[in-house]
Every structure is written in C-alpha cells, then in structure tokens.
Amino acid sequence: VSREAKPSTVSFDELGSNHLEVVRRWRNSPEVASFMYTDDHITEADQVLWFERVSVDPASRYWVVLLELQPVGLISLTNIDLTNRRCDWAIYLGEQTARGRGVASHAQYFGAIQCFDRLGLEKLCCEAFEFNSSAIELYEKLGFEREGLFADHYVKNGEFANVVVLGLHRSRWISVRAPFDQKYQIPASSRGTEK
Amino acid sequence: MIVPIRVGDSAPIMQWRNEQTYHLRQDRVLTLVDQHRYFCEVLRPSFTDPKPSQLLFSYLVDGKCVGYGGLVHIAWPHRRAEISFLLATEIVGSRFVDEWVAYLGMIETLAFRNLGLHKIYTYAYDIRPELYPILDTAGFTEEARLRRHIAVGDQFVDVRIHAKVAS
Numbered sequence: 001v002s003r004e005a006k007p008s009t010v011s012f013d014e015l016g017s018n019h020l021e022v023v024r025r026w027r028n029s030p031e032v033a034s035f036m037y038t039d040d041h042i043t044e045a046d047q048v049l050w051f052e053r054v055s056v057d058p059a060s061r062y063w064v065v066l067l068e069l070q071p072v073g074l075i076s077l078t079n080i081d082l083t084n085r086r087c088d089w090a091i092y093l094g095e096q097t098a099r100g101r102g103v104a105s106h107a108q109y110f111g112a113i114q115c116f117d118r119l120g121l122e123k124l125c126c127e128a129f130e131f132n133s134s135a136i137e138l139y140e141k142l143g144f145e146r147e148g149l150f151a152d153h154y155v156k157n158g159e160f161a162n163v164v165v166l167g168l169h170r171s172r173w174i175s176v177r178a179p180f181d182q183k184y185q186i187p188a189s190s191r192g193t194e195k
Numbered sequence: 196m197i198v199p200i201r202v203g204d205s206a207p208i209m210q211w212r213n214e215q216t217y218h219l220r221q222d223r224v225l226t227l228v229d230q231h232r233y234f235c236e237v238l239r240p241s242f243t244d245p246k247p248s249q250l251l252f253s254y255l256v257d258g259k260c261v262g263y264g265g266l267v268h269i270a271w272p273h274r275r276a277e278i279s280f281l282l283a284t285e286i287v288g289s290r291f292v293d294e295w296v297a298y299l300g301m302i303e304t305l306a307f308r309n310l311g312l313h314k315i316y317t318y319a320y321d322i323r324p325e326l327y328p329i330l331d332t333a334g335f336t337e338e339a340r341l342r343r344h345i346a347v348g349d350q351f352v353d354v355r356i357h358a359k360v361a362s
Contacts, residue, residue: 125344154273
C-alpha cells in the first residue's frame, strides 16, 4: 500500500499566531534542529518576538504545511529581493507521520510557484548542510543545481560542517515543471503574477 | 598599514563608494548626512563591542588614506568573516594588484592570528576578473559561483566566493 499522501490532502496556510507553539515544538525537536544553523533552544518569548518581526517583514513569507488539515511542517521564502529578483527558501516537516509521503516534495512545488509565478522572481536559492543528503537530493529532484560548497562554514555539534549552496533559475524551472504541474494539479489560472 | 577607521576619512570613503557602486552592495548614492549618521550610529558603538559584526579600517599608504575595508558579516560562533576592501578610485587602475596583495596579507594576519577566526572569504560580483589571480596566489580557493545572482543594470551577473581556511 502506497504511503504517498494524495496531493488533494496537502494544503498551505499562512503562518499565524495560532501556529507559533506547534512551530516552536518542531523547531526545538532534535529531528529538525539537527539540520538548522543554530542550536539554541527557542523559548516561548523568543518565538513571539520572532513572529512579530517576520510578520511585518515584506521580504519574508511563511506558510504552515497541512496534511489532512493538520499542521505538519513549515515552508518559508525569505530575503525576498526585488532588485536582484531572487529569494531564499527553507522547508521542514515537523511531524514524523508526514515524512516519506511526498509532502515535502509538494511543499517544494508550492514554494516554487510562490517564487516564480506569484512573486515573479528569477531565482530561488537555498543551502543545506552537506550531511543533510536527503534534503539536497530532494532539492535536486525539483531542478535545483549546485552552485558551491562552503567548507567549514558552521560549527555544528562542536565541529565545523560544510554547506552546499544551490540555485534554481526560472529558465530551468520552466523546463522541468511540467510533471510537477501535472502531479500537483495547480490550475494555470491560479499562477498569476503578483508583482 | 591599517588603522581603525577614522571619522576624518569618511568623506573620501563616501566619494569612492559612490563612484564604484557597480561592484558594491549599495543601491543609492550616499550623502554626507548618511555617512555621518553611519559613523556615529553604527561604527562608533562597534568600537566598544567585544563581538562586533564588523571591524572596519582605514587603509594607509605613506600615511595617506587610499582605501578602506575590514571584516564584515563576522560570525563569531562559527569563526568566519567576509573580507571587504575598497580602493580610492584614482588608484584602482594603476595599483589594484599591489594594494590588494598588501591588504590581504594584513587582513589575514588580523583574522587568523589576532582574532582567532577559522575562515575568511570574499564575495565579488563577477566583473573584476583581475581579482581572482590575486586571491589564488594568496591561497584562497573558489567555493561557489552563484549564477546570475546580481542585477547590474538590465543584466544579471554571477557572484564568485573565494575562501581561505586557517591552516
């Protein structure tokens, strides 16, 4: 029996104050924190301050990933740069039950749609620890290409760790998107450019 | 030699920045008011901060300021920083290589020996190829080429990142 989630059961909700505690729990969990650049435990007060900052930041957008209407992860576009027409993204699934079911792939597709179709940007950028090979593989499946390797770039668990930097350009996205469009069934009419 | 950035050098630095925006992350022309505010509100407090996010210096040759730069985006927990350097516009054409070589030696000593950093790197728009042999000779290696990453006029250019790790 396939564990793959039906695309129709995955949806996205703009991050709101009602999501802060679940997001904080995910972010502090070893499964998520082990792939993040910072190790500090996030307190309730930290989380509120963070939300106050990002919710008014025009260069950031956050969505909670829902599976069967239950929050399971987070996707963000940050450093939205309208001058250089690019942004960064980050994705994680906080709920174990959502992993290995194609939900992250669906979330990636949603992020690409937001970047290229909604915001009209030219490039989507991301980074991952070199040891996070499953995330890098997922990015490359969507069409991301490696642009570099930052050696000894972060101290993680007391040791220097390498970071892989990747980019996905609009031209590449156009050439690879068809199967994703088909799979996730986003109608062309909803792909209008926002800016 | 390098000395902590001097307020008296702020006007020529502003002028050089405004003349060389083509390779800087600067999206508008700076004014003297901008510059004064930056020195008072950003740089001055950083002089007493034990872990500042940047350390800037005036670059002097024969006692005259002919450039400025330093370490920026300093990530103390990760012991790395980005190198910044801007030469006076009037000597870019004639002394680019010599001054970059001299400056890199000083900034490397400061970063690795005095500050105990582990890694330094440059972030350069791919429009000054004369920089790369200098970095190569100084032991830097190219870590990334961010393709079509910066809009310059109506075109996109790459960004090239070179780094050196303390031995």
